[in-house]
Amino acid sequence: MExxxxxxxxxxxxxxxxxxxxxxxxxxxxxxxxxxxxxEEVLLEYQSKxxxxxxxxxxxxxxxxxxxxxxxxxxxxxxxxxxxxxxxDVIQGLLAGIGLAxxxxxxxxxxxxxxxxxxxxxxxxxxxxxxxxxxxxFGMILNLLPxxxxxxxxxxxxxxxxxxxxxxxxxVSGPLIFLSVLGSICSMGNMETLGKIGSKTIKVILLYMxxxxxxxxxxxxxxxxxEMGSVGASSFSQILDLIYDIIPxxxxxxxxxxxxxxxIFISILVGLAMLVLSSRVNGVFKLVEQLSSIxxxxxxxxxxxxPILIFVLFTGMISSGNLNAILGSWKMILVIVLLIVVYYVxxxxxxxxxxxxxxxxxxxxxxxxxxxxxxxASSAAAFSTNTRDANQKLGIDKKxxxxxIPIGQVLFMPGFTIWLFGMEACxxxxxxxxxxxxxxxxxxxxxxxxSFAVPPVPGGALMGFTIAFTQLGIPMxxxxxxxxxxxxxxxxxxxxNISSWQLTMIDVADSLDMLDKETLHKNN
Amino acid sequence: xxxxxxxxxxxxxVTITGRLDTTTAPQLEAExxxxxxxxxxxxxxxxxLEYLSSAGLRVxxxxxxxxxxxxxxxxxxxxxxxxxxxxxxxxxxxxxxx
Numbered sequence: 001m002e003x004x005x006x007x008x009x010x011x012x013x014x015x016x017x018x019x020x021x022x023x024x025x026x027x028x029x030x031x032x033x034x035x036x037x038x039x040e041e042v043l044l045e046y047q048s049k050x051x052x053x054x055x056x057x058x059x060x061x062x063x064x065x066x067x068x069x070x071x072x073x074x075x076x077x078x079x080x081x082x083x084x085x086x087x088x089d090v091i092q093g094l095l096a097g098i099g100l101a102x103x104x105x106x107x108x109x110x111x112x113x114x115x116x117x118x119x120x121x122x123x124x125x126x127x128x129x130x131x132x133x134x135x136x137x138f139g140m141i142l143n144l145l146p147x148x149x150x151x152x153x154x155x156x157x158x159x160x161x162x163x164x165x166x167x168x169x170x171x172v173s174g175p176l177i178f179l180s181v182l183g184s185i186c187s188m189g190n191m192e193t194l195g196k197i198g199s200k201t202i203k204v205i206l207l208y209m210x211x212x213x214x215x216x217x218x219x220x221x222x223x224x225x226x227e228m229g230s231v232g233a234s235s236f237s238q239i240l241d242l243i244y245d246i247i248p249x250x251x252x253x254x255x256x257x258x259x260x261x262x263x264i265f266i267s268i269l270v271g272l273a274m275l276v277l278s279s280r281v282n283g284v285f286k287l288v289e290q291l292s293s294i295x296x297x298x299x300x301x302x303x304x305x306x307p308i309l310i311f312v313l314f315t316g317m318i319s320s321g322n323l324n325a326i327l328g329s330w331k332m333i334l335v336i337v338l339l340i341v342v343y344y345v346x347x348x349x350x351x352x353x354x355x356x357x358x359x360x361x362x363x364x365x366x367x368x369x370x371x372x373x374x375x376x377a378s379s380a381a382a383f384s385t386n387t388r389d390a391n392q393k394l395g396i397d398k399k400x401x402x403x404x405i406p407i408g409q410v411l412f413m414p415g416f417t418i419w420l421f422g423m424e425a426c427x428x429x430x431x432x433x434x435x436x437x438x439x440x441x442x443x444x445x446x447x448x449x450x451s452f453a454v455p456p457v458p459g460g461a462l463m464g465f466t467i468a469f470t471q472l473g474i475p476m477x478x479x480x481x482x483x484x485x486x487x488x489x490x491x492x493x494x495x496x497n498i499s500s501w502q503l504t505m506i507d508v509a510d511s512l513d514m515l516d517k518e519t520l521h522k523n524n
Numbered sequence: 525x526x527x528x529x530x531x532x533x534x535x536x537x538v539t540i541t542g543r544l545d546t547t548t549a550p551q552l553e554a555e556x557x558x559x560x561x562x563x564x565x566x567x568x569x570x571x572x573l574e575y576l577s578s579a580g581l582r583v584x585x586x587x588x589x590x591x592x593x594x595x596x597x598x599x600x601x602x603x604x605x606x607x608x609x610x611x612x613x614x615x616x617x618x619x620x621x622x
Contacts, residue, residue, distance in 0.1 A: 012546045012577075015577065030608065034612050037581075040546065040579065044546070044582070
């Protein structure tokens with residue numbers, strides 16, 4: 001890697017190279033612009049701190065669908081990203097985890113700043129629509145061919161390819177979920193420095209997500225045929241069996257069987273043990289971080305091949321004439337969107353009542369962030385508006401927002417929980433899986449755990465679907481539809497997650513005495 | 525980058541042509557230091573400005589802070605590229621743009 005000194009002309013050259021790289025790899029224009037400006041800002045900070053004689057190097061990396069820009073600055077340890085913040089490393093780690101901000105790291109006498117910009121979301125949607133279009137054509141052609149050929153295509157191509165994909169996703173999901181939960185707990189360990197703010201925020205998220213899960217599952221069940229005759233001693237024992245089954249009989253069995261709930265349980269145990277041991281297991285903390293990168297890269301690679309899976313699954317469904325799940329997807333989208341809207345309105349009214357602010361005024365203040373999230377399905381795109389309005393319009397203290405916004409975007413996902421339940425129930429109905437009360441409770445426990453455990457990385461939602469469908473006996477053939485409708489549902493779900501958390505932080509701020517009530521009530 | 529200044533009483537109009545980046549930002553900064561003392565209205569004409577980098581934004585921010593104490597600063601004729609930069613960085617809420 002070539003080294004440059006911090007002259008103004010070298011900084012300009014480096015910025016131009018980064019701009020060209022971002023355009024070449026297909027990063028969305030505004031994201032590219034934001035990245036380039038932040039990149040320059042970081043170099044200017046180091047120039048100011050270390051002087052023009054210090055040197056830097058830049059790496060521009062594209063592997064599979066993952067894009068990374070790295071600045072390496074030799075010299076004293078200096079985090080150019082965070083100023084005057086005690087929580088620097090934790091916040092930056094959280095932000096980077098959701099692709100919102102660069103990360104800083106110092107090792108072997110060098111400062112490493114890493115940017116992970118996201119590619120244009122539309123390119124994925126276009127590929128998916130293209131795959132479905134091709135599948136419709138191929139499926140219809142196969143339908144016209146003799147039974148023997150259709151059966152052969154199914155037995156020798158479609159089914160083996162589907163099984164291979166689903167097998168690969170399941171194989172990677174286990175380690176990913178284990179490392180994701182473990183990594184989150186390890187980073188929470190640094191919360192000692194956050195004290196009151198961090199622990200209060202986490203408690204609110206855990207409590208609210210559990211209550212929301214129960215409430216919305218109960219409400220959502222009204223839209224489906226639930227077999228009420230299933231309530232009784234045997235259903236209670238089924239639920240108890242699930243809960244006991246979460247505890248594995250040995251530490252390695254969950255990795256072999258791929259039991260996600262057991263993996264989550266073990267990762268929590270291991271994570272807590274690591275927090276207790278702390279600096280004595282520094283090497284393991286590093287290993288967890290590196291293994292997470294490996295597994296996330298594998299999942300990212302699998303995600304880039306999703307159009308192939310969609311093509312194969314849809315072709316199979318259309319050629320076999322089994323269209324129930326496809327035809328039922330309109331109900332899925334309607335039910336999920338309706339539940340998301342109902343939850344959002346209920347949350348808005350609750351806060352309005354408790355803080356004595358008119359719902360119209362609250363909605364007006366929340367609207368800019370909600371609109372950006374709804375039209376982009378991107379927490380990164382909404383981030384700066386979210387932070388600004390939460391402080392200037394809702395009166396939430398900046399110190400709370402520094403931690404609260406990123407942690408909320410990783411853990412507070414009511415939109416995703418509702419989405420999962422709606423999808424599971426619709427597929428269960430169309431595939432003939434009985435929706436019983438134990439089934440609903442098992443789904444509820446699984447969905448709440450998954451909403452915490454599924455990382456916001458490429459392929460994260462796919463992993464969540466695989467685990468949930470396996471747990472609830474939903475056939476994998478519907479995975480193609482699940483992925484296809486994700487392109488639509490991602491928008492309202494993301495908007496719900498981000499905006500409702502912005503409003504819920506009013507509760508957290510008030511309980512910590514970090515809420516400017518005058519600003520909240522002002523019509524600004 | 526070229527800078528043209530036009531002083532009319534206590535109103536100074538500065539027209540910037542070209543790119544305001546890390547290399548050229550110090551030039552603008554020096555011009556401001558030299559010229560905005562006693563100015564009550566600073567107008568920046570960006571009609572011919574092609575690109576604005578983070579270094580340029582720093583200079584604008586510093587000028588805004590000075591003009592907040594002694595008068596006002598207005599930016600006019602902002603093209604789509606520059607406007608997008610202001611939006612993405614949040615400067616659209618800090619600066620007065622016509």
